[in-house]
Amino acid sequence: MFGERIANLKSRMEIRDEKIAALEARLLEVAIPSNGVAQPAPTFTPPSLRQVPQIDKPVGEQGGPSKPIPSLRNILLSRKWMFHFSPGGNGGRKPMTFLPDSSIGQGRNKNEHTWRLEGAKSDLLVIYREDGSVQNAFYYSDKAGKFDYIPDSRAVGFRNQFIEPI
Template sequence: MSLTTPNDAYFKSRRALMVASGLLALAVFVGIEPAESNSSSTIFSLKLTSPDKIQVIFAVVLAYTIWQLWAAWLTQTPEVRAFPINKFDVRLSFTVALLSLVCFFWPTFSGWATFLVNRASAAASERSQEAISLLSAAISVLVALMALLRSNAAVSARIRVKRRLEDSVLEKLLVSGSWELVFNPTRKSGSKIISFLVDGRIGEGRNANEYGWRVRDGTLEILNEMGAVFSRFREVGGHLEHTNDEDTLSLRHQLIVPRRSSTE
């Protein structure tokens, strides 16, 4: 047997699928009626008391044979499944089977579609005014939401601009001023001169803890040499007070105050 030839299980499943597809198509288009007058018929040595169910039986058989052919196709070798003739053959077989199923279910689908369309039309005619009212209300709510969002966006933009201005003012104040860091205020001792360079580094007083600085959201953040926030200050009445945030590493309640001149 050639490497591109399917096995016997595939051919048997395909033959069964074609037979089931043909029987269902004949039952749908040609019609099958009982030959006897006792309202029953015999098929495959079985007596059907309701011959009108023959199409349903054929449909079930066809669905099962579709599954059989699919299972047989999946068991084929990659060479068989990749061969163009075999791919065309299996696609054609499935197409015929699916068309037969569509023909069988078409009256049901058509009936459902007609029912849904009629029901939708009736509901539309009965509730047209209500729908218009709901639509108007929805449009009004949407317009109000858009106006609210636009207003919030404008407020947020103004807040961002204000914060940038405040940050800029604080940066200029820090760079131009002369400052003293009180790093142990609880003992009222321990302070040093500290200066802030334009490039974001601490000038005088720089060490591993007070290495760099930045202004963010109106606060002064002093960074250690690893880039982590060591302390954070907020300007209050001409000096800066520690925010005592949990994410800071320094002692709490520190102060940065203007440096007193030697003449004071």
């Protein structure tokens, strides 16, 4: 139990350090412009929003006819999933189902309590804790057919979690 807690704390510290380094780099760009002319402060787009792959493109990468990807909501609701919540620690995993009322069915606990699709195209799966805070965020990889962890500054869960169909 303590090993998992330590791994969680280390993961959070790494995420924090990455965010601080990115923000410091941005601040230096603004504070010392190359042409010496003051520039307006840049708008910051979190990496989690910049790196999200598009899920509304055709699936034709493996050859054969292209067909549209079913809605992410339908994908979530139509299958049973295996949630790998500690892949770098003790290998913890559990079955999980997503219910139409945005609650977690099987696998529900205080850490994985409800879910919501977010993002400009509703292409991010965000899992919420019982207290309403964000546990983790995932994007759907249509090529791999699973949900992969994506950094989210609001999240308190382990890094590198993933959710795959059973």
